[in-house]
Amino acid sequence: TQLLEQSPQFLSIQEGENLTVYCNSSSVFSSLQWYRQEPGEGPVLLVTVVTGGEVKKLKRLTFQFGDARKDSSLHITAAQPGDTGLYLCAGWMTNSGYALNFGKGTSLLVTP
Amino acid sequence: EAQVTQNPRYLITVTGKKLTVTCSQNMNHEYMSWYRQDPGLGLRQIYYSMNVEVTDKGDVPEGYKVSRKEKRNFPLILESPSPNQTSLYFCASSPPQGGYEQYFGPGTRLTVT
Numbered sequence: 650t651q652l653l654e655q656s657p658q659f660l661s662i663q664e665g666e667n668l669t670v671y672c673n674s675s676s677v678f679s680s681l682q683w684y685r686q687e688p689g690e691g692p693v694l695l696v697t698v699v700t701g702g703e704v705k706k707l708k709r710l711t712f713q714f715g716d717a718r719k720d721s722s723l724h725i726t727a728a729q730p731g732d733t734g735l736y737l738c739a740g741w742m743t744n745s746g747y748a749l750n751f752g753k754g755t756s757l758l759v760t761p
Numbered sequence: 762e763a764q765v766t767q768n769p770r771y772l773i774t775v776t777g778k779k780l781t782v783t784c785s786q787n788m789n790h791e792y793m794s795w796y797r798q799d800p801g802l803g804l805r806q807i808y809y810s811m812n813v814e815v816t817d818k819g820d821v822p823e824g825y826k827v828s829r830k831e832k833r834n835f836p837l838i839l840e841s842p843s844p845n846q847t848s849l850y851f852c853a854s855s856p857p858q859g860g861y862e863q864y865f866g867p868g869t870r871l872t873v874t
Contacts, residue, residue, distance in 0.1 A: 651803065651820070682862070691765075691851050691865025692804070737804065739863075747792065747811065748819055749863065753803035 652676045653740055655752035662728055663760055670723040670755045672738035678750075679741050681714055681721045686735040686754075695723075695736075728759045763788045765866035767852050773872045774842055782837045782869050784852030790864070791857040793835040794819070795827065797848040798868075804851070810835055811857070842873045 653674045662668055672681070680699045684692035696705050698714035698721060705712045709732075711724040721738055738752045765786045774780055786793065794809035796819075806819030810829040824846055826838040835854075839846060849870050853863040 651805070684863075689868070691853070691868055692863070693865070694862040697862065739804075748809065748817075749794065749806055750820070751796075751804040751806075753801065 651753065652742075652750045653738055653752035655736075655738055655755050657755060658753065659756050659758075661758045661760070664729055665727050666759075668725050668728055668757070670725075670736055670738075670757075671720070672722065672752050673720045674740065675719065676740070676742065677718050679718075681718070681741070682739045683712055683721070683723055684737040684739060686737060692735075692737055725757075728757075730759045730761055733757055733759050763864070765852055765854055765864050767850075767866040767869050769869060770867060771870050773874065775874055776843055777841050780839050780842060780871075782839075782850060782852075782871070784835045784837065784866060785833050786835075786852075786854040786864070787833065788854060788864065789832065790854035791832070792861070793829065793852065793854045794863070795825070795835070795837045796851045796853065797821065797846075798851060799848050807837070807850075842871075844873050847871060847873050 656671050682697045683695045686692040696712045701716045701718045703714045709726045713722050736755045740750050742748050768783045791812045795807040796804045798804045805821045808827040810816045852866040855861040855863045
């Protein structure tokens with residue numbers, strides 16, 4: 650069961666535009682991660698958020714964890730072609746073992 | 762170089778022919794995991810292992826087996842592959858417990874005819 654819903658599924662924008670990707674759930678997560686995946690490669694971690702309400706910035710990327718630790722967002726300012734890729738959110742659930750649940754991903758295309 | 766390796770990278774097989782996909786990491790990580798990635802479904806966890814001899818089911822364990830006899834290796838076994846197991850498979854490892862960065866292997870593209 651995929652507990653995390655990502656939106657939008659696809660996003661095509663022009664260089665310089667801003668965008669936000671959402672990751673929502675009705676479940677509470679002990680922490681939430683954002684990964685980026687390039688074609689033909691495995692996902693690579695961008696950030697981990699742990700505390701409800703936490704905001705982390707990574708250059709032009711801003712990540713926020715919801716107060717109730719059920720949702721998160723990724724905001725990209727002034728997108729560049731190098732931002733193109735598949736963005737995945739993933740939540741750690743610790744009620745039984747340590748299972749990692751991924752959203753279906755947001756495929757971002759930034760054109761010059 | 763710290764890495765997760767998977768073999769083979771590409772595999773075409775027939776229904777019912779047992780196969781094993783190997784996964785090895787050189788980072789001394791306790792946690793290892795297998796995922797499959799399918800269009801429209803994203804990444805789904807198959808099995809994970811907290812440490813040697815400790816494994817647990819993920820979201821989609823049916824049709825798969827795993828073993829963790831050594832810390833560095835975590836093979837994925839398909840005893841009787843079926844076409845619906847055609848997918849892109851990733852192995853990953855991380856330090857103990859949840860919340861740590863998952864280091865992913867390069868992926869194994871499996872086709873079952």
